[in-house]
Amino acid sequence: MLYHMPTKLYYGQRCLFDNKKDLILGEKALIVTGKNSARLTGALGEVISALDEYDIPYVHYDEIKENPTYGIVMKGKEIALKEECDFIIAIGGGSPMDAGKAIAVLTANPDLTPDDLYNAETYDVALPIVAIPTTSGTGSEVTPFAVLTKPNGRKSGFKSELIFPDVSYLDPKYMIKMNKGLTLTTAVDALSHSIEGVLSKKSTTISDMLARESIELIYEYLPKTLNDLENIEYREKLAIASTLAGMVIAQTGTILPHSLGYRITIHKGIRHGQATAIFLPFVMEEVDKYEPEKTKMIKKIFGNIDKFFEFLKELGVYDFDITFTDEELELFTKEVMSSSHVKNTPGIYDEKKIKEMYKKISKI
Numbered sequence: 001m002l003y004h005m006p007t008k009l010y011y012g013q014r015c016l017f018d019n020k021k022d023l024i025l026g027e028k029a030l031i032v033t034g035k036n037s038a039r040l041t042g043a044l045g046e047v048i049s050a051l052d053e054y055d056i057p058y059v060h061y062d063e064i065k066e067n068p069t070y071g072i073v074m075k076g077k078e079i080a081l082k083e084e085c086d087f088i089i090a091i092g093g094g095s096p097m098d099a100g101k102a103i104a105v106l107t108a109n110p111d112l113t114p115d116d117l118y119n120a121e122t123y124d125v126a127l128p129i130v131a132i133p134t135t136s137g138t139g140s141e142v143t144p145f146a147v148l149t150k151p152n153g154r155k156s157g158f159k160s161e162l163i164f165p166d167v168s169y170l171d172p173k174y175m176i177k178m179n180k181g182l183t184l185t186t187a188v189d190a191l192s193h194s195i196e197g198v199l200s201k202k203s204t205t206i207s208d209m210l211a212r213e214s215i216e217l218i219y220e221y222l223p224k225t226l227n228d229l230e231n232i233e234y235r236e237k238l239a240i241a242s243t244l245a246g247m248v249i250a251q252t253g254t255i256l257p258h259s260l261g262y263r264i265t266i267h268k269g270i271r272h273g274q275a276t277a278i279f280l281p282f283v284m285e286e287v288d289k290y291e292p293e294k295t296k297m298i299k300k301i302f303g304n305i306d307k308f309f310e311f312l313k314e315l316g317v318y319d320f321d322i323t324f325t326d327e328e329l330e331l332f333t334k335e336v337m338s339s340s341h342v343k344n345t346p347g348i349y350d351e352k353k354i355k356e357m358y359k360k361i362s363k364i
């Protein structure tokens with residue numbers, strides 16, 4: 001058994017301000033963000049004043065969109081090379097952090113294409129990475145994963161030990177401005193990470209311990225946070241829960257709900273966390289048939305699988321209306337069946353069963 005999480009993680013209010021020296025991992029930084037959240041949360045301002053204090057120059061690349069593409073990360077690489085940046089500071093939700101990780105590898109290995117990222121044997125170096133989350137869901141601040149959208153529209157993650165961030169700062173005050181919708185979808189992404197980690201064939205004693213704490217925190221504090229969005233104590237609980245969930249998938253990876261959800265995000269525009277969480281009860285039912293031991297802890301927390309479904313429903317996770325054409329069902333099913341997530345999910349899955357999962361969510 002192995003537990004490996006090499007990221008230095010600072011957490012709690014003011015953690016960046018109090019430990020800003022550790023942000024300096026080179027001589028010139030590429031700051032990677034989206035258009036708004038890094039600025040609005042105050043995280044960008046704190047980073048820039050820390051860099052100024054230590055006389056570290058920087059370039060700001062602020063064009064990361066949700067579900068980053070090859071084009072977006074290649075542009076970041078070109079800027080980093082031209083400006084001779086030697087470390088990355090990624091600020092934002094999963095998209096800027098994942099794009100920052102891809103840019104860190106591509107800049108250190110200029111001959112690589114984004115497709116090569118998926119073959120970790122083709123590179124053995126990356127720029128150092130600082131990650132500063134402004135949402136609590138992805139867990140990317142403590143994982144060796146990054147998810148990109150390929151030119152064929154397929155969302156797919158790559159894994160390399162080199163993209164564990166070197167330093168992460170988890171300050172709940174950056175999350176306090178998240179609106180209700182974003183709070184919900186990011187928190188149920190974290191919930192999916194922990195629950196999938198427990199169900200996964202790769203779960204371990206340590207990943208289960210982290211997952212249990214994370215699930216209990218989300219169960220207690222997500223409903224409270226949705227009714228009191230600016231409560232910093234609640235935000236801190238969800239931030240910890242999300243990072244614990246990241247530590248879980250750093251060991252186990254994600255399983256079937258993530259693969260099912262990727263298609264809904266790309267083709268139906270439903271945000272990642274929600275698109276994934278909607279499948280959790282159905283996959284849990286399947287796992288329960290074959291390996292009931294795996295669902296025991298989750299049933300203990302929520303009561304039973306039906307109550308877990310009701311919990312998600314009351315949160316508004318199923319508040320959408322989608323239908324699928326036969327062609328879409330064929331395409332999604334083929335993509336899911338060929339994804340690595342299936343083989344780590346206990347149970348027996350064939351095309352018929354995958355199609356049924358999609359049909360279930362189109363009826364709710």
Ligand SMILES: [Fe+2]
Pocket residue numbers: 138189192193258272273276
């Ligand atoms: Fe996720």
